[in-house]
Structures are given as C-alpha cells and as structure tokens.
Amino acid sequence: MKKIDSHLHVWAHDPDQYPYRLSQAPTAQGNAEFLLHLMDQSDVAGALIVQPIVHGFDHSYVDYALATWPDRFVGMCLIDPQATDPVGMLDELVDRGYRGVRFNPALWSEGESMDGDVGMALYSRAGELGATVGFLVSPENFGEIDALASSHPETNAIVDHFGHCRPILDSKSLSEFERLINMAKYPNLHVKLSEFPRASNEQFPYVDMFDWVHRLIDSYSAERLMWGTDFPFIVEQAGYDKGWEISSLIEPAIGASEMEMILGGTCERLFGPWG
Numbered sequence: 083m084k085k086i087d088s089h090l091h092v093w094a095h096d097p098d099q100y101p102y103r104l105s106q107a108p109t110a111q112g113n114a115e116f117l118l119h120l121m122d123q124s125d126v127a128g129a130l131i132v133q134p135i136v137h138g139f140d141h142s143y144v145d146y147a148l149a150t151w152p153d154r155f156v157g158m159c160l161i162d163p164q165a166t167d168p169v170g171m172l173d174e175l176v177d178r179g180y181r182g183v184r185f186n187p188a189l190w191s192e193g194e195s196m197d198g199d200v201g202m203a204l205y206s207r208a209g210e211l212g213a214t215v216g217f218l219v220s221p222e223n224f225g226e227i228d229a230l231a232s233s234h235p236e237t238n239a240i241v242d243h244f245g246h247c248r249p250i251l252d253s254k255s256l257s258e259f260e261r262l263i264n265m266a267k268y269p270n271l272h273v274k275l276s277e278f279p280r281a282s283n284e285q286f287p288y289v290d291m292f293d294w295v296h297r298l299i300d301s302y303s304a305e306r307l308m309w310g311t312d313f314p315f316i317v318e319q320a321g322y323d324k325g326w327e328i329s330s331l332i333e334p335a336i337g338a339s340e341m342e343m344i345l346g347g348t349c350e351r352l353f354g355p356w357g
Contacts (some may be wrong), residue, residue, distance in 0.1 A: 083338070085126045085326065086346040086356055089242060089276040089310025091134035092117055094143040103138030112314040114147040118154065120313070120322040128153070128356030130310075130349060132184055132216065133160035141175065148179060156353050158182035158216055163190050163200045169207050181353045182214040187223050197229035205230045209237030214352050216274075220246040221258035224265065231268040238270045238352055240308070243277035244298075249290045250283065259294065266301040272352070273298055275344065276310030278328055279319035286320045287328050295332055304340035308348040 093112040094100035102108075112134070121129065131144050139162050148157050159180040161168050172183055183204070187196050195201065196217075208215050215237060217227060224245065231239060247259045265271055275295060282288035298307055311325035333341045350356065 083342050084346040084350075084356075085124070086308075086349040087121065087126050087129035087311050087313070088240075088308035088349045089132060089274050090117065090129050090313035091136075092131055092144065092147055092314075093134050093136050100137060100143040101140060102136050103140075106136060108134075108136045110314045110318060114151070114155075117313055118151065120317070121154070124323050124326050126326070127346070128155065129313075130156050130158055130182070130353060132158045132182075135160070135186070139165075139171075141178075141180075145178070153357050156181050156356065158184055158214075160184050160186070160189075161204060163194070163204070168200055169203050172204060172207055172211070172213070176211045176213050180213070182216055183208055184216045184218060186218045187226070195226050196223065197226040197233075201226070201230065202233060205237055205239075206234045209234050215239040217241050217245075218243075221261060224258075224261050227265065227271070231265070231271055235268065235270060238272070239268075240272040240274055240352075241265070242274045242310075243312070244273065244275070244281055244291075244294065246277075246281070247294075248281055248283070249294060259297075263297060263301045266306075271302075272306040272308065272348065273302055274308055274310045277312045277315075278325070279316065280312075286324055287331050292332055292335075296335070299336065299340065304336075304343040305348055305351070307344050308352075309345050 092114045093108050133141055133144055137143055144157050148155050157180045159175040161171050161183055165171055185196050245262045247262055278288040278291055282291050284290050316322055316325040
C-alpha cells in the first residue's frame with residue numbers, strides 16, 4: 083500500500099539563510115533530512131509539504147526541499163492576502179511548481195474574511211490553475227468555506243485537521259461536527275484526517291476520534307479523505323511512526339481498499355503521482 087503523508091511542514095535551522103517570520107525560531111527539529119529519515123522508517127513514499135508559518139511567505143526552504151527530492155515531495159504554498167497582488171503571487175508560485183495553496187484566516191486583515199473579494203479571487207484562480215486550496219480553519223470559519231465552495235464549485239479544496247472540531251459530547255461540539263459533515267454536499271471538498279493528538283481528549287491511539295473517521299467516510303467517502311501526520315509536531319506528541327500506527331488500528335473496521343485511498347490514493351488524485 084503506497085503511503086503519502088498529506089500534511090506536514092519542514093523548516094530550516096539556519097535563520098541566516100532561511101529567515102524566520104517575526105524572528106520566531108521553532109523549537110522542534112523540522113528539517114527535510116530528518117523527515118526523510120522518519121518517512122523511510124515508516125515506509126512512506128512521499129509527502130505534501132505545507133509552507134510553514136515560521137518562514138512566513140519566504141518559500142526558499144520548501145523550494146530547496148522540492149528541488150532536492152522531487153520524487154518525494156510536493157508543495158502547497160502560502161499566499162499573503164494583504165499583498166499588492168495576491169493573485170499574481172499565486173500565479174508565480176504555481177509556475178514554480180507548487181500544486182496547492184493554503185488559506186489561513188489569521189492572515190487576512192482585521193475585518194476581512196476569506197470569502198471577501200481577495201479570497202474569492204484567489205479561490206477562483208486556484209481552480210483555473212488546477213491548484214488545490216487547503217483550509218486551516220476552525221468551525222467559526224465554516225460559513226466562509228460554504229460561500230467559497232458554492233461560488234466556485236470547480237475548485238478542489240481540503241479542510242485540514244477535521245476542521246478543528248473536537249469530539250466533546252456537548253451540543254456545541256456535536257453541532258460543529260455536523261456542519262463539517264453537511265459540507266460533504268460540495269463534491270470537490272475534502273477532509274484531512276490529521277492532527278489526532280491535538281483534537282483528541284485521550285492519549286494514543288486517540289480512540290475517541292475513530293467514530294468521527296467512520297462518519298466522515300460515510301458522508302465524504304474514502305475518495306475525499308486523506309491521512310496526514312502533521313510532522314514535526316507529531317514527533318514530540320507521539321512519534322512519527324505512531325502517526326501511521328493509528329491508521330492500522332482503524333483499518334480492520336474500514337477495509338483495505340478504502341484505507342488505500344485514504345493513505346495515499348486521494349492525495350495522488352488531487353496532486354498527481356509521487357515517485
């Protein structure tokens with residue numbers, strides 16, 4: 083079974099060559115060589131690198147990783163929505179080989195939202211370019227996704243980290259997750275099964291998340307779900323290998339063919355083949 087890690091970050095440990103945003107140096111080891119070592123140990127064929135916020139909009143380190151290991155890595159860029167020409171910035175990064183773009187509502191100006199003029203233009207252009215949009219959002223942003231996905235249904239998009247819903251048995255949390263389930267009505271919207279340690283209320287293997295995985299398969303289908311470890315954070319939370327062991331515990335109740343899509347097939351359908 084070919085495994086593709088659909089969500090992780092890499093960053094440099096040389097701020098002179100690869101500056102940090104706001105001079106905030108990361109504490110976790112996150113260089114590409116360390117990642118590849120862990121991927122090889124877990125038999126992971128490739129990964130989608132999401133531009134890390136620690137490097138801001140300077141993509142030079144991810145550029146380095148993509149150029150050095152083109153058979154192992156694909157990139158998702160980060161656009162500054164407050165730039166003079168954010169759509170032009172997207173065009174330039176896609177020309178450089180990036181196959182997706184991340185939307186982070188925290189980067190929009192105060193009072194602006196992702197479904198405003200800039201976000202709509204970026205979302206539409208991503209669809210035209212064949213670039214997939216990745217949403218780093220909380221449930222409070224689901225309305226913005228509704229607006230974007232309904233206005234531009236041709237654009238492929240992914241909700242990261244279960245939409246930051248949490249399996250707490252109260253009416254608010256259950257309602258938030260139901261909203262994520264309801265967004266399955268948009269055929270080009272996908273969900274990343276990632277960030278288990280942060281979402282769960284339990285320790286490894288985060289069993290309280292398993293029912294949500296099954297609910298998402300029922301609503302979105304395995305063809306619209308993908309697995310991600312959220313390296314390098316997973317290393318300190320549980321271990322990179324444990325990020326994949328979770329899937330092996332869920333698989334018997336799902337089936338090998340569906341798990342094959344979740345662990346790699348969906349990601350390759352959206353971003354093209356690795357290797």
